[in-house]
Amino acid sequence: MSKSVMGLEASIPDCVVRPRYTEEVRKILIWCSDRKIPVSPISAGLSGGFACPVTRPGGIILDMSRMNRIIEIDEDNRYVIIEPGVTNGQLWSYMKKHHPKYIPPIADGAPPAATVLGDGIDRGFSLVTSSMGPQGEIFMGAEVVVPAGDILNYGSMALNGAKPFYRWGLGPELFSTLMGSQGTMGVVTKGVVKIFPHPHYKTIKAYAMGNPTDMQNLTLELGKLEFGIAHNTVMVQGGNWPLVMTRWPKDKVPHDYSFYKKIGVPEWWMNWEVWAQTQEEMDHVLKTIDEYAEKFKKSDKCLEPDKIKEWKLHPKQIESRLRKPNKIAIPYSYWEAGFLFITWYIPWNESAKFAEYYNSVLKKYGFPEVMWIASIERCRQAICMPIVCFDSSKPEDFQRVQDMNRETTEYCLQKGWINYRPDPYVHAPSTYSKAGIYLKYLRKVKEMFDPNYILHPGRLMLP
Structure with a gap:
């Protein structure tokens, strides 16, 4: 597995x-x-x-995974302290029962058995990422054990166990050395993440597009409506029609778009998950999305105005999409026998170029062109995730995946795009070959925490 x-x-x-x-x-x-x-x-x-x-x-x-205690939930300061084995499903169900006005920042799409801190330390995305930013911004502190035996408290907790209300610590902060470290800088035994209000008024608004450029540009116009619309749209995500096709066994479904067009699946689309405190507020958000879509269709920026229209979702579709935690990622293993997320952080206004380029390379190597794109912090960034569906029972497929991965990595790094959770044999060597001074000081930090290099050797170009 x-x-x-x-x-x-x-x-x-x-x-x-x-x-x-x-x-x-x-x-x-x-x-x-x-x-x-x-x-x-x-x-x-x-x-x-x-x-x-x-x-x-x-x-x-x-x-x-045995360290799975929920230690404290503070509704006034809006954080939860948990151990690393606490799962999405465990924390969600506990808060639903005991703190129903709030929700934890679980990863949208990750299964209930995935852990909250695993995604947080990786600086991933949560169910409120478009509104509140990436998981790295939501992480408030941690207790970390290093190989010398010291126990470090990060953030304001470093001051004799003060409340974890301030992430940045005492003077120069050490917290960033933990984020994205993939277990190389210490072992997290407690972590603190923000919690958020859980309003009753929620729905999904979806729009169809004919190409990724229109998807990118319409979404950006709405993302700029901060202190209002953009904060109400907590999760903004979309992609292309193969996202639907590859959720089924390869030999059971048609592989051409004509079939999916007949059943109402757009070539490209974007979903806005809207949360509001009142019905009036939610109605205003939905009306504004419609108004901006109509305005965009008439603008010079729009490439295919006839293809931009609301994608009317069935109530069951909306209900399924709003259910948390969900298992929307798991069906991608049905296409053949394995799947892999290769995820990149890029400026939002370059996400269409990313999608067009990456899909062309997926096609070249014989993979379905599966592309998922989500807004981070109101379209300041995009998290772009090609889903590589392959047959893990065939050794030659592993080689094909990595050949494709190497080719795309070189191109993406030249464009200034950054991989998240870098692969140790492709992404990390290519990235640090272009950032030698950064790697030099990263190794010095590693030696400070782990002088014998025992923690997760081979990660991040570290011995």
Whole structure:
């Protein structure tokens, strides 16, 4: 499963250790550091990217899934303190029962068994990402154990256990060294993330487009309506028609667009998930989206005005899309036997170029052209995620995926686009070859926390 879903270079460790308490983690790390035994921490192992699997045979997998306590929920300061094994489904159901006015920032599309902190530390996206920003902005603090045995508290918690109300710590902050580190800088034993209001008024507004440029530009116009419309549209995401096709077994569905056109699936589309405190507020947001769509169709920016129209969703479709947590990513394994998310952060106004380029390369290598794009922080950034559907039972398919991955990575880096959760054999070497000074100081930070280089060796171009 690791190879077919989470990463192509997964290997087998010598053993799996499952601690229950912070002190157990501390003793394990001291013991392993003294003996220079590799330790690869995972929160639960259900990542959809490249970050979790052991990349070099041997050593210990430190499985944090038994550390699954919900420690504190503070509604006034709007945060939750949890352990790394707390899952999306666990925290969502707990808050629904005990704190129904608030929701946790779980990853939209990640299954209930995925962990909250795993996505947060990876700086992923949540169900309110378009309104509130990426998970890195929502993470407020952490308790981290390093191989020397020290226990660090990040953010305002560094001051003798003060409340985690301030992420930036005491003077120069160390917190950023943890984010995106893929388990190389320490083992998180507690984390703090923001929680958000859970209003009763919610719906989905969807628009069809004929091309990714119109999708990009109409969405950007609405994203600029900050302190209002753009903050109400908490999750703004879309893509192309193969997103529908590849959710079914390859031999059971047609592969040409004509079939999907007949059943009402647009070539490209964008969904705006609208949350509001009142019906009046929600009606205003929906009306504004319609008005801006009509205005955009008449503008010089619009390439195919006849194809821009509201995609009327069935109430069951809206209900399904609003359900959290959901399992919308899982069906992509039905197409063949494996799937891989290769995700890039780029400026929103370059997302159409990304989609056109990447889809052309997917087609060249014989993969379906599956493209998903979502707004981050009101279209300041885009998270662009080609979904590579392949047959994990065929060794030649692994090679085909990586050949495609190498070609696209070189192009994307030249454009200044940044991979999130970099692959250790493709993205990281290519990225750091263009940022040598950055890598030099990243290694110095690594040596400060982990002088014997035991934590997740091979990640991020670190020994």
